[in-house]
Amino acid sequence: MVDYIADYFEQLDKRQVYPDVEPGYLRPLIPDSAPQDPESFEDVLKDVERIIMPGAASPACTELETVMLDWLGKMINLPEEFLAGKDSEGGGVIQGSASEATLVMLLAARTKTIRRIQSENPELTEAHIMSKLVAYASDQAHSSVEKAGLIGGVKIKNIASDDKFSVRGSALKKVLHEDRAAGLIPFFFCATLGTTPCCSFDRLLELGPIWLVTDYRHWQIPLGRRFRSLKMWFVFRMYGVKGLQEYVRKHVNLSHEFENLVLQDKRFEICAEVTLGLVCFRLKGSNELNEALLKSINDARKIHLVPCHLREKFVLRFAICSRTVDSVHIQFAWKHISKLTTELLKAQDKQQP
Structure with missing residues (x-):
């Protein structure tokens, strides 16, 4: 090359x-x-x-x-x-980023809704309609959805997710009914397939029909x-469909391998369903204890974890995303986490009177 x-x-x-x-x-x-x-x-x-x-x-x-x-x-x-x-x-x-994609979707939906309402009610101004518009997303959705609402000048409401951190059709229908009764105009729901905190999936088949944008010029913000x-x-071409399938399945299998290691240690708990290459777990105990464990892990500089909050719990995220990762790396990471956990808990026991 x-x-x-x-x-x-x-x-x-x-x-x-x-x-x-x-x-x-x-x-x-x-x-x-x-x-x-x-x-x-x-x-x-x-x-x-x-x-x-x-x-x-x-x-x-x-x-x-x-x-x-x-x-x-x-x-x-x-x-x-x-x-x-x-x-x-x-x-x-192809959009430049997920944030850009969300904004383009929201602006397209907003424009379509305003045009439809004005065709039915010519006396209504765009400003009046905009003040009534409301968009929705999961309470687990990325902050870029909220940002899109701010840029687009519309309200964004979070829909409560279930015990698997997924939005169900019944929850969305309830909020839509309440908002329509209050005179608002629901126009957009941003479903999430693999949330940032825990990789949960909204129940798409329950969430109703999806409309399509049909004007190619307006599919992105930049002209170039x-x-x-x-x-x-x-x-x-260099992976092939089978190679890409193997790549994804390997990460899924490795994530379940790590999940099983966590479940075998009674000091820990799994905090969300393991779907793809992400395992959300934590020490049973306070948020402060888990924050201390995360600091210990990252300070050691052998592996790096990023946290999230799920239902106000401080949670550690083990993300499998490297092309070369293998079982030996999973075993190494877990032994390292387990060793630091033992050291942390011993230190805490010594501090107690």
Whole structure:
């Protein structure tokens, strides 16, 4: 890759300044779905020159993103209407961050709602409608949802989650009924699949229909874009669907391995259902005790943990996210945590009169 980049810059004056390809040129040149098995780096690099570089000034960037998000949609079994097919109004765009994606969704929903209400009640001003709008999110949702509400100028209400930290349809319906009765206009619910604190999943099938934005120009805030889809193309081809499945399943298995180690030690408790590669756990006892344990772990600089609060409990988060992590690292981390816990509890016993 380094040689390719060096050759590219050395031969830049020999390349075409403007692409000679037509819009829509790229999709027929690549498969309509990700490969099941990994492909070689050499094959991917050849296709960069053959497929990407002829449209590098613009079309390739836009069109590869459309195709890569269709690949992703098929990998997670999204219905066809979510994909950017010939007769579909679906498709996706890569946002700069989760915060940006949330804001774009909220602004799109706000605009659609205002237009609908004004078409039914032309006498109502945009300012009047805005004052009545209310959006919703889980009480476990990321702070970026609240930030989107502040930027969008609308109220955000938190919906109480259940004992698994998931929002249920019944809880949302109750709040919607109360707010409509109070004269408010519910217009947006931000469901969460994998909350930041504990990776909980809202019950999507209970939370009602999802509407789609259909104007491509308004799918993002910036007018320009980075070539992020090229990275996706490399990853999808060099891992293959099977490789990505193995990657995720390995992290899930390792998280359950760590969960079992925690459950075998009666000093600890699991604080949330283990779904993907995140284990939320704590010492049975006060928040102050767990804060002291976290400080001891991070001060030792052998592993690093980040905390969260669940139902006012101070909780430690063990996140498995490295490409090279293996069982030996899980065992090492747990032995280290267990050793520091023993030392902490002994020190506390000595301090007691």
